[in-house]
Amino acid sequence: MLNFELYNPVNLVFGKGQIAKLSKLIPADAKVLLAYGGGSIFNNGVHTQVTDALKGYDITEFGGIEPNPRYETVMKAVEIVREKEINFILAVGGGSVIDAVKFMSAAVKFDGDPIDILQKRIRIEGNTLPFGTVLTLPATGSEMNSGSVITINKTQEKLSFGGPAVFPQFSICDPTVVASLPKRQVQNGVIDAFTHVMEQYLTYPHDAMLQDRIAEGILQTLIEIGPDVAENPADYKLASNFMWCCTMALNGLIQKGVPTDWATHMIGHELTALYEIDHARTLAIIGPNLYRVMFDTKKEKLAQYGQRVWNITETDTDKAAHEAIEKTVAFFKAMGMPSRISEYTADYASTADFIVKRFEERGWKAMGERGNITPDKVREIVEMSY
Ligand code: NZQ
Ligand code: ZN
Numbered sequence: 001m002l003n004f005e006l007y008n009p010v011n012l013v014f015g016k017g018q019i020a021k022l023s024k025l026i027p028a029d030a031k032v033l034l035a036y037g038g039g040s041i042f043n044n045g046v047h048t049q050v051t052d053a054l055k056g057y058d059i060t061e062f063g064g065i066e067p068n069p070r071y072e073t074v075m076k077a078v079e080i081v082r083e084k085e086i087n088f089i090l091a092v093g094g095g096s097v098i099d100a101v102k103f104m105s106a107a108v109k110f111d112g113d114p115i116d117i118l119q120k121r122i123r124i125e126g127n128t129l130p131f132g133t134v135l136t137l138p139a140t141g142s143e144m145n146s147g148s149v150i151t152i153n154k155t156q157e158k159l160s161f162g163g164p165a166v167f168p169q170f171s172i173c174d175p176t177v178v179a180s181l182p183k184r185q186v187q188n189g190v191i192d193a194f195t196h197v198m199e200q201y202l203t204y205p206h207d208a209m210l211q212d213r214i215a216e217g218i219l220q221t222l223i224e225i226g227p228d229v230a231e232n233p234a235d236y237k238l239a240s241n242f243m244w245c246c247t248m249a250l251n252g253l254i255q256k257g258v259p260t261d262w263a264t265h266m267i268g269h270e271l272t273a274l275y276e277i278d279h280a281r282t283l284a285i286i287g288p289n290l291y292r293v294m295f296d297t298k299k300e301k302l303a304q305y306g307q308r309v310w311n312i313t314e315t316d317t318d319k320a321a322h323e324a325i326e327k328t329v330a331f332f333k334a335m336g337m338p339s340r341i342s343e344y345t346a347d348y349a350s351t352a353d354f355i356v357k358r359f360e361e362r363g364w365k366a367m368g369e370r371g372n373i374t375p376d377k378v379r380e381i382v383e384m385s386y
Contacts, residue, residue, distance in 0.1 A: 001206070001207050001208045001257040001258075002206075002208070002257045002258065002259070003257070004256040004257045006252065006253070006256055007164060008144065008145075008167065008251060008252055008253075009167050009169075010143070010144045010167050010168050010169070010170065010171055010251075011025070011169065011170040011171075012143070012144055012170070012171050012173060012247065013025070013170060013171065013172045013173065014173045014174075014175075014240075014243075014244070015173075015174065015175070015240075016174060016175070016176055016236070017174070018172045018173070018174050019046070019049040019050060019053055019134055019172055019174055020049070020052075020053050021053070021172065022050065022053035022054055022090075022132075022134075022172070023053055023054060023057075025132055025169070025170045025172075026054070026057070026088055026090065026132065027088070028056070028057070030057065030058070030087055030088040031058045031060075031084065031085060031086045031087050031088065032054065032057050032058065032059045032060070032086065032088045032089070032090055033059075033060050033061075033062055033077065033080065033081055033084075033086045033088070033089045033090070033104075034050065034051075034054075034059050034060070034061045034062070034090050034092060035062045035063075035065060035077060035089060035090065035091050035092065035093070035097055035100065035101050035104070036061070036062075036063050036065065036091075036092045036093050036097055037063070037064070037065045037066070037067070037093045037094070037096060037097050038063075038064065038065075038066065038067075039063065040093075040136065040180065041092055041093065041136060043180065044136075044177065044179075044180035046092060046134065046136055046177060047092070050090070050092055050134060054090075060080065060084055060086060062076075062077045062080060065077075065093065065096060065097050065100045066096065067094075067096045067278075068096060068149075068151050068158065068272055068276070068279070069096045069097070069099055069100035069103075069150055069151065070150070070151050070152070070153050071103075071115065071118065071150050071151065071152045071153065071154075072152075072153050072154070073100070074100045074103045074104055074107070074150065075107070075114065077100070077104050078104050078107045078108055078114065081104060081108050081129065082108060086129075087129065087130070088129070088130055088131065088132075089101050089104055089105060089129055089130075089131035089132075090131065090132055090133070090134065091131060091132070091133040091134070091168075092133070092134040092136065093134075093135075093136050093137070094135070094136055094137030094139060094140070094185075095137065095139055095140030095142045095149075095279075097133075097136075098133050098135070098140070098142040098143060098148075098168070099140075099142055099148035099149055099150060100148075100150070101131050101133070102131070102142070102146075102147075102148035102162075102166040103117070103148055103150050103161075104129070104131075105128045105129045105130070105131050105165075105166055106124045106128050106161070106163075106165070106166055108128075108129050109127045109128065109129065110127070111127075115152065117161050118150055118152060118157075118159040118160075118161055119152075119157075119159065121159070121160070121161055122161065122163075123161075123162070123163040124146075124161065124162065124163030124164075124165045124166050125163050125164060125165055126165050127165070128165040128166060130169050131168055131169065132168050132169050132170040132171065132172075133168045133170070133171040133172070134171075134172045134174075135171055135172065135173045135174075135177070135243075136177045137177075137181060137185055137189060138173075138175075138178065138189045138193070138242055138243040138245075138246035138247070139185075139188060139189035139192040139193060139246055139279075139280065140192060140246070140250065140279075141193070141196060141246055141247055141248075141249055141250025141251055142250075143168060143171035143173060143247060144167075144168070144171060144247050144250075144251035144252075145162075145167070145250050145251055145252060146162045146163060146164055146165075146166045146167045147160055147161075147162035147166075147250075148160065148161060148162060148166065149269065151272075151273060156273050156274070157273060158269040158270070158272055158273040159269075160269075173243055173244075173247065175236060175239040175240040175242070175243045176236065176239070178229070178233045178234075178239035178242065178243065179233050179234040179239070180233075181233050183230050183231075183233075183336070184278070184336070186229055186230045186233050186242070187226075187230050187280070187335045187336045187337065188278050188279070188280035188281065189242065189246055189280070190222055190225075190226040190229070190230070190242065190280075190335055191280040191281075191283060191284050191332060191335055191337055192246070192279060192280040192283065193218070193222060193245055193246040193249040193250070194219060194222050194226075194249075194331075195264060195265070195280070195283040195284075195287055196249040196250040197215050197218050197219050197222075197249045197254065198219075198261075198264070198287060199260060199261045199262050199264060199265060200215065200254050200255045200258060200260045200261075201215035201216070201219075201254065201258075201301070201305070202261065202291065202298055202301050202302065202305060203258070203259045203260065203261055203298070203301055203369035203370075204259065204297065204298070204300060204301055204369060204370070205300050205301060205304070206258055206259065208257045208258045211254050211255075211256065211257060211258050212258075212304075214248075214253065214254050215254045216305070216308050216309050218245050218248055218249050218254070219305075219309045220309055221241060221245050222242075222245050223309070223331060225238050225241050225242055225245075226242075226331070226334075226335055227334055227335065229241075229242045230335065230336070259369040259370075260369060261367075261368050261369045261373075262367070262368075263290060263367040263368045263373045263378075264283055264286045264287045264290050265283065266359075266364065266367060267282075267286045267290070267355060267378060267381060267382065268282030268283045268285075268286050269282070270354070270355045270358065271285065271286070271341065271351075274351065274354065275341070275344055275345045275348075277341075277344050280337070281337055281338065281344075284332040284335075284337035284338070284339065285337075285338070285339060285340060285341060285385045286381060286382075286385055287328070287332075288325055288328055288329050288332070288339070289381050289384040289385050290373075290381050291325050291328070292325060292384065293377055293380045293381045293384065294368065294372070294373065294377065295321065297368075297370055297372060298321075299317055299318060299321040300317060300321075302320070302321035302324045302325065303317045303318075303320035303321045303324065305324050306320045306321060306323050306324025306327065307320055309324075310323075310324060310327045312324060312327070339385075340385060340386065341382075341385050341386055342386055348386055349386075351382055351386070352378075352379045352382040352383050355378060355382055356375045356378055356379050356382075359375060359378060360375055
């Protein structure tokens with residue numbers, strides 16, 4: 001097992017009715033920025049629950065954070081925070097709102113131009129504003145990790161940043177919020193979480209036995225509940241298991257002591273930046289093709305995944321690995337995921353050129369767990385996805 005440090009200070013408050021605890025989690029004299037997205041929290045009663053729980057607080061609202069949050073939008077909030085001397089931010093929303101708030105938290109006191117946080121990928125180690133979250137969409141794990149992804153409109157770049165100072169202080173995860181999600185968002189959540197596990201699991205055989213078993217358990221649970229929770233999002237048993245799987249998939253735990261890949265996400269982010277394809281849907285396109293192109297270096301783990309997660313009885317490594325990819329593709333399809341870029345845009349012919357050029361400019365020439373996902377491999381993966 002590789003050496004590791006596990007640091008996760010998030011107070012995760014899980015279950016029905018937990019939004020009412022907000023006043024125990026935010027200091028009574030705090031000046032709060034309440035940040036949210038396009039308005040779903042007004043339709044499902046979450047806004048009322050939050051404001052009821054925070055009666056008497058000094059609250060400024062900032063709405064309109066878009067899916068795939070924009071740097072330009074978030075900077076408007078940063079100005080308000082500075083102007084009003086706000087000292088606590090509450091994110092109420094999905095991954096986009098939480099990521100936007102992480103950026104606000106880092107940018108407010110940043111010494112320099114905040115765009116550098118993204119373009120120079122500065123690790124945020126301190127000097128942040130405290131924030132908490134009320135999660136309304138299980139998917140990204142952002143509620144219990146210290147990463148964030150922001151899109152810069154001007155340059156059409158979708159870039160991630162993070163660091164130990166941008167963990168939420170607390171996250172309230174009430175699975176009843178799942179009930180109001182459109183089916184497409186539930187499907188996205190299942191596939192995003194599934195791929196998060198795959199990025200940290202589907203590498204090469206190693207000695208971290210427990211990490212593998214936890215990863216396999218999350219994958220199996222997502223397979224078991226995914227199609228049902230998309231149909232019955234109000235079912236509490238399904239919704240609560242879905243929510244906990246998503247958090248566990250990317251709260252750092254299964255990543256400790258193991259090699260990780262993340263190239264599916266890196267390529268997927270470009271597809272969102274170019275064509276505004278939902279994050280999870282980019283992963284469903286790229287993931288299986290990445291497993292095909294990188295087959296030789298991933299086949300042992302693919303076979304293990306096939307045998308343990310899909311109960312494939314084939315013992316030949318190559319055959320079991322191929323079968324495992326096909327099972328994955330079938331699952332993604334059952335979860336409503338299109339498998340090709342051309343299903344989203346007719347204008348895809350130069351996609352591979354664009355992405356390869358960008359990765360080369362950024363120096364991303366050796367991605368993946370072995371550093372062997374080179375620009376040529378990226379091209380092959382993207383072209384296979386047309
Ligand atoms: O904006 P509102 O009106 O709230 O509507 C949202 C949005 O349109 C809606 N929604 C959220 N909760 C709802 C709801 N609708 C009804 N009922 C509810 N309870 O859902 C839509 C999508 O929301 P969004 O926050 O964009 O989705 P998601 O949570 O999937 O977040 C995606 C973003 O997270 C990034 C992605 O790249 C993308 O920008 N990621 C963040 C990660 C992280 N911080 O660790 C890791 C991920 O890999 C990912 O990259
Ligand atoms: Zn993701």
